[in-house]
Amino acid sequence: MRILLLEDEPEMASALSAALEARDAVVDHVSMLADAEEAARSLPYDVILLDRQVPDGDGLSIVPRLRAAGVGTPVIVLTARGELEDRIGGLDTGADDYLVKPFAMEELLARLRAIMRRPGDVRSExxxxxxxxxxxxxxxxxxxxxxxxxxxxxxxxxxxxxxxxxxxxxxxxxxxxxxxxxxxxxxxxxxxxxxxxxxxxxxxxxxxxxxxxxxxxxxxxxxx
Amino acid sequence: MRILLLEDEPEMASALSAALEARDAVVDHVSMLADAEEAARSLPYDVILLDRQVPDGDGLSIVPRLRAAGVGTPVIVLTARGELEDRIGGLDTGADDYLVKPFAMEELLARLRAIMRRPGDVRSExxxxxxxxxxxxxxxxxxxxxxxxxxxxxxxxxxxxxxxxxxxxxxxxxxxxxxxxxxxxxxxxxxxxxxxxxxxxxxxxxxxxxxxxxxxxxxxxxxx
DNA sequence: GTCGCCGCAATGTTCCCGCAATCCGCCCAA
DNA sequence: TTGGGCGGATTGCGGGAACATTGCGGCGAC
Structure with a gap:
């Protein structure tokens, strides 16, 4: 499984990468919005994990642009912004799931499995x-x-x-x-x-x- | 959108039905496991909403049986059982999402929209x-x-x-x-x-x- | 009332299907 | 070696099934 991880905190990023790689995933880690968008456009990932707070903006903002460009890769948002309106907004922006930090790694893995059971890409509204x-x-x-x-x-x-x-x-x-x-x-x-x-x-x-x-x-x- | 709702508490059921029908969904409401399984097998719903605690067992238990029978309809679990292992177990049993009661109706609707963005409801072979x-x-x-x-x-x-x-x-x-x-x-x-x-x-x-x-x-x- | 959508049916059109005629290649026996 | 038989391969053709189009009556919305 190929995973694109957008996360600017080094500790969080390495913990996530380690846990995912232990499950035989291949993780590409980027820290900036622009890098994430370019990677997602050019490589066929199975899923994209997004942090919202990154240095150059809101990680969520690349989702509509990717969808408009025909990239339907499933997206899971991982963020500390966990208010109800954040969650709803995140899902309606095109995310497939929304996990609020701190979360249990086991739950992320379970939600990844749930998403990977579904064939095909997501379609924008x-x-x-x-x-x-x-x-x-x-x-x-x-x-x-x-x-x-x-x-x-x-x-x-x-x-x-x-x-x-x-x-x-x-x-x-x-x-x-x-x-x-x-x-x-x-x-x-x-x-x-x-x-x-x-x-x-x-x-x-x-x-x-x-x-x-x-x-x-x-x-x-x-x-x- | 056609929705199968398994929920034994009348108040919860009518609140859910009303909210969903206000969004132009058609809701079939059942209170028993057996009815839910039969309905899901015989009618092609767009999504199934499951309560876990119903009189004749655990709502989740029908999911593997449906999957084995080739029914790929997405499942969202709605339950008061919100411990980590419950959530992980629910997802790994075949659910597509897991919402813990009490939840905001708006979040359920957003998660429904997220699931409905996917192309097919049935996993085509x-x-x-x-x-x-x-x-x-x-x-x-x-x-x-x-x-x-x-x-x-x-x-x-x-x-x-x-x-x-x-x-x-x-x-x-x-x-x-x-x-x-x-x-x-x-x-x-x-x-x-x-x-x-x-x-x-x-x-x-x-x-x-x-x-x-x-x-x-x-x-x-x-x-x- | 009036407008427009819906279900229905009659008719036109296209293209697939079943058939059969013929051809091909393999095997066997004289 | 050769001719015949058998099972399969290929292809052209006529009938018909599936689809397309359009007009009509009815009914509901406004």
């Missing part, structure tokens, strides 16, 4: 695909920053496809996302919504297109 | 053979990360062979995988699919090849 961006939080579709209204069903289809952009979304998963479990749907209503959504994405020149995957479902990807 | 990888969940074949389209029948053949890579798959097992049990197939249709698949694997330089095993079936292995 707001995703951008070329001219189009989507905010999963407030369900807003923006094209060139302009809000674009979508009917409810089409929005649900879009959201389900956007969550797994570039990968096939099985038909039953789409039906589940658009209707509930109980809701039984007949006919080709789902296809109709997909069709209308597809046309809108095209006419808005959103840079996204929806492809059918015969016998399986649908897939959305950037226009090639 | 992905296998890699050199340049090629296959995702059994969404049925995507990737070569060097690039999605490669396969017709449904060929995909089913590939899937059956990939499950037993390096070992012979008998003809009847392939037929069963590609068609149902009932479906009766005549002629050499299966061979035709194998042939087309083989050609594609070769022309894509996937690093995989399909060999016939005379009188038995077929076998897929890495190119030697």
């Amino acid at each position: 707001v995703v951008s695909f070329g001219r189009l961006s989507y905010d999963f939080g407030c369900h807003d579709v923006l094209i060139d920053g302009e809000r674009c209204e979508l009917p409810r069903r089409e929005l649900l289809v879009f959201e389900a496809l956007a969550r797994r952009i570039g990968r096939t979304v099985p038909r039953h998963a789409l039906e589940e996302a658009v209707y509930g479990f109980a809701d039984d749907i007949q006919s080709n209503t789902l296809d109709a919504h997909v069709s209308r959504l597809r046309r809108k994405l095209a006419s808005l020149e959103s840079g996204l297109e929806i492809h059918p995957v015969r016998g399986i479902g649908y897939l959305m990807r950037r226009t090639s | 992905v296998v890699s053979f050199g340049r090629l990888s296959y995702d059994f969940g969404c049925h995507d074949v990737l070569i060097d990360g690039e999605r490669c389209e396969l017709p449904r029948r060929e995909l089913l053949v590939f899937e059956a062979l990939a499950r037993r890579i390096g070992r012979t798959v008998p003809r009847h097992a392939l037929e069963e995988a590609v068609y149902g049990f009932a479906d009766d197939i005549q002629s050499n249709t299966l061979d035709a699919h194998v042939s087309r698949l083989r050609r594609k694997l070769a022309s894509l330089e996937s690093g995989l090849e399909i060999h016939p095993v005379r009188g038995i079936g077929y076998l897929m292995r890495r190119t030697s």
